[in-house]
Amino acid sequence: MTVLLERAPVRVAALPAAPAASKKTHLVALTAYLALGVVVMWRFLEAPGERVSSHLPADHTWFEWLLAHGAHVLVHGGNPLFSATQNTPFGVNMMANTSVLGVTLPLAPLTWLAGPRVAYVVWMILAVAGTAATTYWVLQRHVVRSRAAAFAGGALAGFAPGVIHHANGQPNFVSNFVLPLIVAAVFRLGATKHWVRDGAILGLLVTWQLFINEELLLVTALACGLGVLLRPRNALTKLKPLAVTAVVAGALCAYPIWFQFHGPQTFVGMPAFTTWGEDPLTYLTFPRDSLAGTPADEAAQGGIEQNSWFGWPLTLLTIVLAALLWRRSVAARVASGVAVVFAVLSIGPVVRIAGENTEHQGPLAHLPEHLPVFNLMMPSRLTYAVTGAIVLLIALAWDRLKPSRFLVAAALLPLLPTPLPAMPERPAPAFVTSGAWREYVHPGGTLVPVPLPSNWLGRDSLGWSAQARQEFTVPEGYFLGPGPDGKGQMGTTHPSRLTQLVSGVQMAGKTPELTADDKAAVRADVARWHGEALAMRADTSNAGLRYLIAQVYGDPVTVRDVWLWQP
16 A cells, blocks of 8 residues: 655654554554454355355456466476466466566465465465555554554555455455555655665565556556655655666566566557546445445446445545644645545546446546556556555544544444455366376376366366466466457457357357367367367266267266366
């Protein structure tokens, strides 16, 4: 979350030195955050290997696959910026996707030992608790005297409505623990004599965040830039350390960024994403996964991301607090300015009201379509800067406006998260988890699961690759890649004939008689993938798909719990 430090123009600290916080106090805060994280993931903890998000199951499975990518890189080496284990023979540009290497590599030992499903649940709990903890640390060290104020701000940062919404399968928007440290480092620049050290630390933090979530790194950079401009007297003192930051981050990030935009399987923009702006009315709406929220509220708004769903009590209280703190705090004025600017920008290119797009243009309507980086960003997510500003205002109000504490608590209480929705998920077949597949697929060889991995029909089989720690390659998949026009799209550029046939069976509920051309096209697909075996769950629900493949390769053999064909 974006937080802004209360600083004097030059001196290291404008506030009187706060009493040293005891280790016990910090431990209590961290324990409370971890407990809330457990509440959020409670339904997954019942059976970590047998649950998946019922809200965004495809994204959940994708991030399990990313965890497996980190483990695979740790064990086998190779270029972490690219994966050849999905979408064979073309592969996947991990930098052009959401690589999350800043998390998956540290968690790689856990993923390798316990599996990606367990690692995913641990990741999510640590992500929300870690974001709350680093925000608490920054607030109590640099901004407020009251540890209770820092605790309240940290809780909102780690468990904000937008964060909890993305916890339904998108942990890259939950893992925000580096962002408070970045903002603290930015506003410390020029405040000490150690400008080389301070600039280098910021450069390292920026690099870490680049490998967690580039989109929120950009949002944070824009918010910090605006915050610095709103305090122009301090801006010049930051130039030298910022130069050091640029050198350090540039040296470490230049190749990954080049690879993202110029490496294999890259693409230019995601046009559909850039139209998803924020609905101003959602600021008054309670988020679904909270004490006060309901699925009906979500349905009324069209099922959009809930980045700004703060509920009417907190939204109205924030406006009042901003007015009351305006003369008392420079940081409050800066936070208020950031909140207003980013709330307006998050509307995007088209104004959306009550869940429906209007005919009115939004503030980003004239943003060039091919503007690098910005053409990959969803405008609604600019609201994360608003969340950061509210975090700061809440902490300052608790610290300086004692009569407001009850109102702050009352506004935050309805936003307490409830357990996220989950649904049962079958483990990968024993054929995969036991390693029996090794008898049929050579190291580096291709296993062709049917249905092929994809974002809907083959989500289950993408999980096979994740649970096998990507020890075999698979064709096609669920990822962002170049479309025929070079713009980004979900999945492979040219879906195979096999996928088209399988999709037809799944949607029509019946299996066609294949022509000679169909059979030749399927054989050509498998040969192009260097497929050494085709595998399908030995399940009566797959009888139609079994007959489809049998028309090409004959009757299968049953190995453990799959039907298997060897081309």
